[in-house]
Amino acid sequence: MQTLADTPVTELKGVGASLADKLARIGIHSIQDLLFHLPLRYQDRTRITPLGGLPLEQDVVIQGTIVASDIVQGRRRSLLCRIRDDTGSASLRFYHFNASQRNSLKPGTEVRCFGEPRRGSSGLEFYHPEFRVIQPDQTDNIEETLTPVYPATEGLTQMRLRSLCLQALKFMNRPDALQELLPFGILARLQMMPLADAVRFLHQPPPQTEVEELLEGCHPAQQRLAFEELLAHHLSLQKLRNKVRQEGGYALKPGHDLSNKFLEGLGFTLTGAQARVCDEIREDMQQPVPMLRLVQGDVGSGKTVVAAMAALQAVENGYQAALMAPTEILAEQHFKNFGAWLKPLGVTLAWLTGKTKGKKRTEELQRIETGEAQVVIGTHALFQDDVMFNKLGVVIVDEQHRFGVHQRLALRQKGENQGARPHQLIMTATPIPRTLAMSAYADLDCSIINELPPGRTPVNTVVMGDDRRPEVIQRVRAACLEGRQAYWVCTLIEESEALQCQAAEVTAEELQKSLPDLSIGLIHGRMKPTEKAEVMAAFKSGELHLLVATTVIEVGVDVPNASLMIIENPERLGLAQLHQLRGRVGRGSIASHCVLMYHAPLSQQSRERLKVMRDSSDGFVIAEKDMELRGPGEVLGTRQTGLMQMKVADLQRDQGLLDTVRIAAAELQQQAPGHIEAIISRWLVEGDRYLDV
Numbered sequence: 001m002q003t004l005a006d007t008p009v010t011e012l013k014g015v016g017a018s019l020a021d022k023l024a025r026i027g028i029h030s031i032q033d034l035l036f037h038l039p040l041r042y043q044d045r046t047r048i049t050p051l052g053g054l055p056l057e058q059d060v061v062i063q064g065t066i067v068a069s070d071i072v073q074g075r076r077r078s079l080l081c082r083i084r085d086d087t088g089s090a091s092l093r094f095y096h097f098n099a100s101q102r103n104s105l106k107p108g109t110e111v112r113c114f115g116e117p118r119r120g121s122s123g124l125e126f127y128h129p130e131f132r133v134i135q136p137d138q139t140d141n142i143e144e145t146l147t148p149v150y151p152a153t154e155g156l157t158q159m160r161l162r163s164l165c166l167q168a169l170k171f172m173n174r175p176d177a178l179q180e181l182l183p184f185g186i187l188a189r190l191q192m193m194p195l196a197d198a199v200r201f202l203h204q205p206p207p208q209t210e211v212e213e214l215l216e217g218c219h220p221a222q223q224r225l226a227f228e229e230l231l232a233h234h235l236s237l238q239k240l241r242n243k244v245r246q247e248g249g250y251a252l253k254p255g256h257d258l259s260n261k262f263l264e265g266l267g268f269t270l271t272g273a274q275a276r277v278c279d280e281i282r283e284d285m286q287q288p289v290p291m292l293r294l295v296q297g298d299v300g301s302g303k304t305v306v307a308a309m310a311a312l313q314a315v316e317n318g319y320q321a322a323l324m325a326p327t328e329i330l331a332e333q334h335f336k337n338f339g340a341w342l343k344p345l346g347v348t349l350a351w352l353t354g355k356t357k358g359k360k361r362t363e364e365l366q367r368i369e370t371g372e373a374q375v376v377i378g379t380h381a382l383f384q385d386d387v388m389f390n391k392l393g394v395v396i397v398d399e400q401h402r403f404g405v406h407q408r409l410a411l412r413q414k415g416e417n418q419g420a421r422p423h424q425l426i427m428t429a430t431p432i433p434r435t436l437a438m439s440a441y442a443d444l445d446c447s448i449i450n451e452l453p454p455g456r457t458p459v460n461t462v463v464m465g466d467d468r469r470p471e472v473i474q475r476v477r478a479a480c481l482e483g484r485q486a487y488w489v490c491t492l493i494e495e496s497e498a499l500q501c502q503a504a505e506v507t508a509e510e511l512q513k514s515l516p517d518l519s520i521g522l523i524h525g526r527m528k529p530t531e532k533a534e535v536m537a538a539f540k541s542g543e544l545h546l547l548v549a550t551t552v553i554e555v556g557v558d559v560p561n562a563s564l565m566i567i568e569n570p571e572r573l574g575l576a577q578l579h580q581l582r583g584r585v586g587r588g589s590i591a592s593h594c595v596l597m598y599h600a601p602l603s604q605q606s607r608e609r610l611k612v613m614r615d616s617s618d619g620f621v622i623a624e625k626d627m628e629l630r631g632p633g634e635v636l637g638t639r640q641t642g643l644m645q646m647k648v649a650d651l652q653r654d655q656g657l658l659d660t661v662r663i664a665a666a667e668l669q670q671q672a673p674g675h676i677e678a679i680i681s682r683w684l685v686e687g688d689r690y691l692d693v
Helices: 017-025 031-035 099-104 158-171 184-190 195-204 211-215 220-247 255-263 272-285 303-316 329-346 358-370 405-413 434-439 466-481 495-516 528-540 575-582 604-614 621-632 634-635 657-671 674-684 687-691
Strands: 041-042 060-072 075-084 089-094 111-115 117-120 125-129 130-133 147-149 292-297 320-324 348-352 375-378 392-398 425-430 446-450 459-465 486-491 522-523 546-549 560-570 592-598
Touching: 017 560, 031 158, 041 211, 060 089, 060 211, 089 117, 111 125, 111 358, 117 634, 147 158, 158 195, 158 292, 184 657, 211 272, 220 657, 220 674, 255 329, 272 292, 272 425, 272 446, 272 528, 272 546, 292 303, 303 320, 303 329, 303 358, 303 392, 303 425, 320 329, 329 348, 329 375, 329 528, 348 358, 348 621, 459 466, 466 486, 466 495, 495 522, 495 546, 560 575, 575 604, 657 674
Parallel strands: 089 125, 292 425, 292 446, 320 375, 320 392, 348 375, 392 425, 459 592, 486 546, 486 560, 522 546, 560 592
Antiparallel strands: 041 147, 060 075, 060 111, 075 089, 111 130, 117 125
């Protein structure tokens, strides 16, 4: 028998090509899609409210006889009908009406209406209520279940969606039409209802259902579906992990010559956390299966040194390492650091970005292909078609959530031409809440660098309005004349890079007028790499007191003497970005300060964000709050990847299910391994492609 996942919506009565197109716009192609298209909320139409006891501003069903119906000329022409029952009366007002509606609402007609009573010029009024004429010779039963309100799109009315869902529910009467894929033992142990019962319930909840529980997504029927969806995501990531392990990787034994020389030349000792994470990576890379490791470390915790150690392990075994960063300024910073550390050891580097052109590009491509370049650093240009590696042993991706799925996949595929997969090391300074790490990164081993290098000072954060700008400017002047340096960061609502650069240029000019005794530099995304490098070098060497910049300095800039940061309009940025920017100061032993200079009035969410920044410098606390405020899809930057686009589950709300999901996945593997593929395909569209990342 054909499953409901394979039954197209065109099998429903009244669904032709045009309606099928509209349904496809909201992701509905099959009967199963329609069944999993769950209501956003519910209306209670199961009881008639007497007109003598109407609650204000609350949707109700009323029934009575039309006693008067007139067109009224006020500020706007309207059709005003008076409706009466045994307990009282009210008015129905229509600003948009046609002759047919007017004829339906003649005096003496019995009608049932649904709407929200409000105070109006004629007493309690219903504006444009839904109504239905009740014929004297027929019984018109009241609704027996709560009325669902579905997510819709243009050209799809609620009436049409309700009618289609009712038809789809009848298909569930076929035996095994919506197959129960969880073994009875798991359902019984977790005290969960069968899937079919949960789906029926959510489309037609009985009148006594606690609506508040449904709105919060906490009803057992919703939790049953959320559980299976989270389970599908977890199983898919396990499937990926198994697939990668079967394909095999390169066993890169740890060498000691280069690594020891590197550590000796650093001029500082690794923190305990850095040493622990280096050991975990070293152990992973000597296995004949590809490493899949995520390294999380707060701003300034020293992830780059850990990445360099991983690259050296590949080089010591005759393999290449590739490091990809999301922005040119961060890639440049890595190139400089790696150059300073690795060139004295005789390791050769290559540099490749979108702006590497002509002869220089041809030379770099040749050095990468022949293997002459042992460590290759760059931006997304590394995964373009003409880039061929000789023997790629490890791929290091910095701030990986900024890359789209297909970009990350393309770089990893560069190393597959030897019949095995390169090791993967993913680094992020945007701490990922435990909830997300357990679900979105369940296929990765996680390492956390939870210790800052000695001598780092916490940054004192102050929030103030831009009406105190002159005071802030004088504060910058005093700090710079005492021998310290400062950043002034300009942000704009507009996405336009040109406008951001213009704002930074204007700000730099104004500050130079206000602070003629200071040397001020400017850096923004539209400058040439050489120009940016010159300005950064001047700032780093102390020639510039103040650096005016756009958010291009968010990651990778390291100037220990910079101890003051002003961020204009911080309310326009997310928490993670603000935390990254603030991490540019506090990198030396001097007490550091960050001023968040907002423009009033602030929204409630902006106030909350700035309060979090003022109260905490812990990246993980900030990440949890960021997810709470913005949602997991935005925190991970995965809106474009499809990874977090869940139909029912909500990672924030349902995090309590994640431990149970992990246990159930192991039980399913033992009890019903044949159902795993079906669960994944039921909940994940294009699953395999995304799983490959």
